[in-house]
Amino acid sequence: MHAWPASEVPALPGQGRDLRIHDTATGGPVTLDPGPVARIYVCGITPYDATHIGHAATYNAFDLVQRVWLDTKRQVHYVQNVTDVDDPLLERAERDNIDWTALAEKETALFREDMTALRMLPPRQYIGAVEAIPGIVPLVERLRDLGAAYEVDGDIYFSVESDPHFGQVSHLDAAAMRLLSAERGGDPDRPGKKNPVDPMLWMAAREGEPSWDGASLGRGRPGWHIECVAIALDHLGMGFDVQGGGSDLVFPHHEMGASHAQVLTGEFPMAKAYVHAGMVALHGEKMSKSKGNLVFVSQLRREGVDPAAIRLALLAHHYRADWEWTDQVLQDAVTRLGHWRAAVSRPDGPPAEELVEEIRDALADDLDAPAALAAVDRWVVRQEESGGSDIGAPGVVSRAVDALLGVAL
Template sequence: MHAWPASEVPALPGQGRDLRIHDTATGGLVTLDPGPVARIYVCGITPYDATHMGHAATYNAFDLVQRVWLDTKRQVHYVQNVTDVDDPLLQRADRDGVDWVALAEKETTLFREDMTALRMLPPQHYIGAVEAIPGIVPLVERLRELGAAYELDGDVYFSVESDPHFGQVSNLDAAAMRLLSAERGGDPDRPGKKNPLDPMLWMAAREGEPSWDGGTLGRGRPGWHIECVAIALDHLGMGFDVQGGGSDLAFPHHEMGASHAQVLTGEFPMAKAYVHAGMVALHGEKMSKSKGNLVFVSGLRRDGVDPAAIRLTLLAHHYRSDWEWTDQVLRDAEDRLGRWRAAVSRPDGPGADALVDEIRAALADDLDAPAALAAVDRWAERQHREGGTDTGAPGLVSRAVDALLGVAL
């Protein structure tokens, strides 16, 4: 599966700062110090309704992580999956009377177009669950050999009690885990499971549903969590720098994935930091496909909204905060974009070296994009109020906003 084209990231004078970011597992800020190649895995879409603003906010956050790392002169090895076979996708295809493969391809194509428009840097490896199945099957078989998996009516489950570190990503108690498991794709009430929280690794073939050869597992399809584990281990290995996604993935998805990988490898932890973006709401409720309260990037683009304004709307909110999409937050972003473009269109202006340092410092401090935007606002206001004589300043500001914030002026 291919990703989307990369926009050029301008080079800036000097060098950025190491990233200090909130780690869900420890509950505090950690300073990331990757080697020459920083490694990041971000969980991708289930392609049956893409790309809403919750998606966009999540991928914007991890695009900023990449940009901070690139500014420190590191390379970035970024991997993202596509869950192109799963119950919600099959249910939507059945509801709409369309082929599930065609639906997945259509929505994945739209997602790529949206990511390109928003200038999100693409992953080096963009892997679908279906194409990952040949690598998933041996992992499930290995977990079974280790005594960490068991069969129930043909399905194969992972035993969470096989990982002594289980629970150390989300740090939730058993009652909270059980509740979230039921809400987020688990089946804690299924009779016969050793532990209600045990997640499915391999689902035996169901009549009328797609299935693949699973070797000793029989025909079926993979569970959600093992999919990402297989892709991450194959392309990044253990101990990569950041596991990212929305805050609703901390449990069960990232918790279960970490346990799968840790049992498989005997190493801990799977990732050095678990980083989660906040949720975006509309009309007082979290945007979700099940509720249908979605604002789509593609819809805004069709209405003529500049993708740079959409991106500025996302950047105006700290990545970990939950916030609400309104017409006003978009209007504010459009006004800001106009002011910035007018400011950099002049032939000279106030010196901008200090501004570049301010943006770098803000982003290195737990991706504080609102502080970075405020710094550019101050420079633009000074430009409009009193101007300046530095002929290189407008160009430097334009390149810095592009390189560090992903906004083309």
């Protein structure tokens, strides 16, 4: 599966700072010091509907991570998956009377278009669950051979008790885990399971549903968590720098994925930092496909909204914050974009070197994009009120905003 085209990232004078970011597993900040190649895995979409603002906010956060690393003169090895076979996708395809593969291809293509418009840097590998199945099957077999997996009526489950580090990503108690498991694709009440929250590794073939040859596992399809583990281990290896996604993935997805990988490799931890973006609400409720309260990036684009304004609306909120999308949020971003573009179109302005360092400092401090935007606003106000004599300053500001914030002026 192919990703989307990369927009050029302008080179800036000087060098960025190492990223200090909140780690869910430790509950506090960690300063990441990757080697020459920083490694990041971000969980992708299940393509049964278009990209909504909640998706865009999550991918914007991890786009900033990449930009901070690139500014430190590192390379970035970014991997993202697409869960292109899963119950919600199959259910939507049946509801709309469309082939599930056609639905997945259509929505994945639209996601690529949205990411391109928003200037999100693409992953080096963009891998669908279906194409990863040949690598998933041996991992499930190995977990079974290690005594970490067991069968219930032909389905293969992972035993969370096999990982001594289980629970160290989310730090939830058993009751909370069971509740979230039921809400997020698990089956805690199924008879025969050793632990109610044990997740499925391999689902035996069901009549009328797609299935693949699972060698000794029989025909079936993979569970959600082992999909990402197989892709991450294959392309990044163990101990990569950042495991990213929305905060709704902390449990069960990232907790289970960490345990799968740790049992498979005997190493700990799977990732040096578990980084999670907050949720976006609409009309007082979290934006979600199941509730249908969605604002789609593609619809905003069709209505003529500048993608740069959409991106500025996202950047106006700290990535870890839960916030609400409103018409005013978008209007504020449109207004800000207009001021910024007018400022960089002038022939000169106040010196911009200090502004570049302010943006760098803000982003290195747990991706504080709102502080970075405020720094640019102050430069724009100074230019509007008193002008300036530095003929290179507007160009420096334009390149810095593009390189570090992903906003083309």
